Amino acid sequence: MYKILTLNNISPKGLDQFGHEHYEVASEMSQPDAIMVRSANMHDMEIPASLKAVGRAGAGVNNIPIDAMSECGVAVFNAPGANANAVKEMVLAGMLLAARNICQAWDYARHLEGDDAGVHKQVEAGKKQYAGFELPSRTLGVVGLGAIGVQVANAARALGMRVVGYDPHMTVNRAWQLDAAVEQAVSVDDLLSRCDMVTFHVPLNDYTRHLINSDRLHNMKRGSVVLNFARDAIVDEQAVLAALASGQLHAYVCDFPSNGLKGQDKVIALPHLGASTREAEENCAVMVGEQLRDYLENGNVRNS
Ligand code: MLT
DSSP states (O other): OEEEEESSOOOHHHHHTTOSTTEEEESSOSSOSEEEESSOOOTTSOOOTTOOEEEESSSOOTTSOHHHHHHTTOEEEOOTTTTHHHHHHHHHHHHHHHHTTHHHHHHHHHTOOSSHHHHHHHHHHHHHHTOOOOGGGSEEEEEOOSHHHHHHHHHHHHTTOEEEEEOTTOOHHHHHHHOTTSEEOSSHHHHHHHOSEEEEOOOOSTTTTTOBOHHHHHHSOTTEEEEEOSOGGGBOHHHHHHHHHHTSEEEEEESOOOTTTTTOTTEEEOSSOTTOSHHHHHHHHHHHHHHHHHHHHHOOOSOO
């Protein structure tokens, strides 16, 4: 009998495969053989002596103490690419929300007051105040060309945008997969100087922490848009707030609300929704579920 502890709500489809007599699955238990987790923080958790594997039902593993797990001989699996479509859709939505000032305009429109003539006058004013720009006239920079970055790049191309990509691990094959029309930047700074909007699809590590800081924001074109659906600390929030206040940035769209961003007019902050679709949750849970099962039953390591 293998014991699987779930630390977050995991899609039932992913748990189905454990639904036979050899498995016990529960959100509370002692001495689990494996843990399935989404974004719950495991850094302060005592690693049970019984633990053999952790399955992260998502891409990022920064909520898991990988080094400590390795020292204890615990294998860690994740689900790269399983939620790429969901995140891509959210990035596209974010680009459109920012380009057309939709959130600010919606907020303005739902607070209109007065009689019909008064409302009409305010509609005319809003039409002027919230006029936006179109995507085909702009260049998107994509930092990180893994499963999500590639999908975002190709979707932006389909919308008529020029796309510049950067990835330190970019191979010729990967560039071909991206499409020859996607230009490669030689560095993050090169990419930032060439784009009007930038989106990040990289893990959080020592190299990517505060990848966007005040120097880099100054190197961007005035009125640029930063999209962050990766991890909050990739962006230096204070630097972004200063750039928004000075007009250097037109908007900051992210998946990480914080006290500092609260009430900021040019910030669209969502509650970590990028991968929150039924389809993505199922894909991730099934992918890590299969890996955990294969590891526990056969000792196979497909991705750790
Ligand atoms: C990811 O890293 O893939 C996301 O954080 C997934 C999630 O929302 O759990």
